[in-house]
Amino acid sequence: MIDGAMERLLAPRTVALCGGVWADAAAAACRAIGYRGEVWRVHPRRPSSTEQRYYRSIEELPGSPDATFIAAPAREAPAITAALARRGAGGFVCFASGFSETGAVEGRRLAGELAGAAGALPYLGPNCYGFINFFDRAALWPDQVVGVPPQRGVALICQSGTIALDLLFNRRSLPIGYVLTVGNQERIAVEDLIEALAQDERVTAFGLYVEGIKDAERFALAIDQARRAGKPLALVKTGRTEAASRTVHSHTGSLAGSDAAFDAFCRQIGIARCDTLATLCETLKVLHAGGPLPGHRLLLMGASGGDTAMAADTARGLQLRFPPLPSQQAGQLGTLLTDRVTLSNPFDFHTHIWFDRPRLRSLFSIAQGAGYDAVGLLIDCPPAQEADAASYLAVIEEFEAASKETQARTALVSSLPESLPAQVRLRCLAAGIAPLQGQREALEALDLAARIGEAWHCGGRVELLKPRRDTPPHAPAGAPRTRTLTEYQGKAALAACGVPVPASRLVAPADTADAAADIGFPVVIKVAGPGLEHKSDVGGVVLNVRTPAEADAAAARLSRLSDRLLVEQMITDAVAEILIGIKTDAQFGQLLVLGAGGVLTELLKDTVILLPPFTAAHIERAIASLAVAKLLGGFRGAPPGDIPALVQAALGCARYARDSRDRLIELDLNPVIVRPAGRGAVAVDALVRLTEEP
DSSP: OOSTTTTHSEEEEEEEESHHHHHHHHHHHHHHOOOOOOOEEEEEEEOOOSSSOOOOGGGSSSOOOOEEEEOSOOGGGHHHHHHHHHHOOOOEOOOOOOOOOOHHHHHHHHHHHHHHHHTTEEEEOOOOEEETTTTEEEEEEEEEOOOOOSSSEEEEEESSSHHHHHTTTTTSSOOOEEEEETTSSSOOOOOHHHHHHHOOEEEEEEEEEEOOOOOOHHHHHHHHHHHHOOOOOOOOOOOOTOOOOOOOOSSSHSSSSSHHHHHHHHHHHHHEOOSSHHHHHHHHHHTTTSSSSOOOOOOOEEEEEEHHHHHHHHHSSOBBBBBOHHHHHHHHHHHHHHSSSSSSEEOOOSSSSTTTTTHHHHHHHHHTTSSSEEEEEEEEOOTTSSSSSSSHHHHHHHHHHHHHHHOOOEEHHHHHHSSSHHHHHHHHHHTOOOEESSSSHHHHHHHHHHHHHHHHHHOOOOOOOOOOOOOOTTOSSSSOEEEEOOOOHHHHHHTTTTOOOOOOEEEEEGGGHHHHHHHOSEEEEEEOOTTOGGHHHHHHHHEEOHHHHHHHHHHHTTTOOOSSSSEEOOOOOOOOEEEEEEETTTTTTEEEEEEEEETHHHOOOEEEOOSSOOHHHHHHHHHHHTTTTTHEEEEETTTOHHHHHHHHHHHHHHHHHHTTTTTTTEEEEEEEEOBBBSSEEOOOOOEEEEEOOO
16 A cells, blocks of 8 residues: 555545546546545536536535545636645645646746645646556546556556556556656656655556656655665656757767766666657566566577567667577477477477477476576467467467466567457466567567666665755856866876876976986877867877977977977877766766777767766676777787776776866766786876866
8 A cells, every 4th residue: 555645645535626527537537447435526617416516616525635636727726726735635636737837937936826825735747637546446537547457566657648648558468556647746756656656565666757857866766765665667768869958078978968877877776768668568567577587598489480580680789698598408308399499599499399288388397497587488379359369378378387387587479569369468467477569579678677687686776976066046147167177187186086197297398308208208299278178189199209309399389289288108008998987967966987988989989877886896897888898808819908907097087076076077088098907097188177166
């Protein structure tokens, strides 16, 4: 059951419906779901009849309603809300629109008036479709109610009423316990509902459609609370193609946009981010049927080489792995299926045992006992109204019987969404088998469920490290003033936090050759004046300077761009060039960006983003996920790179970022040259942007 302040609202014993046509629809929803409590209708002008009594106002009601649906005009909603607060009501849904979603002054005024009138009352909206609680058979919902109340099911939370309806109308046998919409999230936000329902033992998982997160810190805490209760979360969030709204100064800034930050947040905390509603439904079925998967090791089998070959191709781009069958199970299956069947993964077990139920049971028992993270049966059934599906159902029954014996995580996977009948889907769900419709969506769902499992295994921790300052009350409008440290200043600050940098001198052009001789040739000579963030673009870098004469010549040319030059040791034994950066995201705080560096940064876009806490193990796993990790491991006879030194350089960046959290906008080390194992890693370029001191 629901605990806390929202119990009266979401599981009401008395309901008040305020308004006309839309309130009529909400009354119909109460009847459709079988609501057993009292329903009071409120309308200032409608006449009462023997079938229906109408109260003129909230004050006339016979009691204090647990939940109220307000479908009156926006200008009338605050007065109705104030009356509810005076009566000690339990909360309300504000279906009415015309508030802050309009962006108009009047809309914002009405939103403030509504919040003030509500006092401490919880409410959904405004501009909100309401909710359906299938478990307790309650609906404050102005539309169709479709679905059968389950004993256990998922909670769907949506910012869009239309998307909530789309999910409600699914024909995928997704067991739905709650459908809740939040509208403008003026009082109750997505994270509030997750917290309220995390302890409801009937809820198996959460499915979200969101357009934005109101409070990232609260959202992270709510997700953690759900994780500790064993309730995973999958979502669709719009905004993947959002254009950058400000000038990008560095590679780090361009690679860690707001959507990339949200992606990193989901990956690290253990949220399945889905691209489509279809994948969301399939992922929720996997999660409902047993929670996250422990890993990506999948065994797929079917009675068709076409299905299995297509499945292997369809899984490209996913993290799913198809390891060979272990020798013991391979031997058992070889004996059972004879040499007519080639054992592989995915594997086609042919149709010569299709009607041999004992051998089918043995086949499935051996496969499900092979130690995979999940085992899937590829099968599409003929339409029962037009064909005899008996033999297909018999195969599924044997797969189900084997799953009861082995307790393995299992799934049925149909190539087409429509070719897995409803009765099969319901039977599978009752047996703990995920009935997955559509091969691509099914494989995406299994992949996402495994990503949640791996994140949970690693702790699923996220720390939002944001500036500890608020904008002063009389601060001037507009963006804060910023400054970019010179490369010499930035490297000095980073070196103090443990980031290795080359030996260097900051000198006048006339002293360049002497400085180079002191450091030792070869050297790099760079312009060092302010405002030169991208020195290479203006010809401000000379590499591989090997003699005093070359140093003098380089200094003469560069002196036309800057009256100060930076002379640095040149690193000549690079195994790989890596980008390390920190960006401060407005919503999620500091982000650590790791990726292919140097000229490969823009070409490959091979990056990974982490949120705090930044640990050595966390960073090492992230580096291993990059394509450039092949270079670091020693590629085609080249020496392996000093990965521990690279990890320590990233930790040094993280220390500087934490120490500078109130002023740091972003820092960009590109490249960090990783040298052979045991010889270190060196940040040879650095860009640091800070806000000005107040």
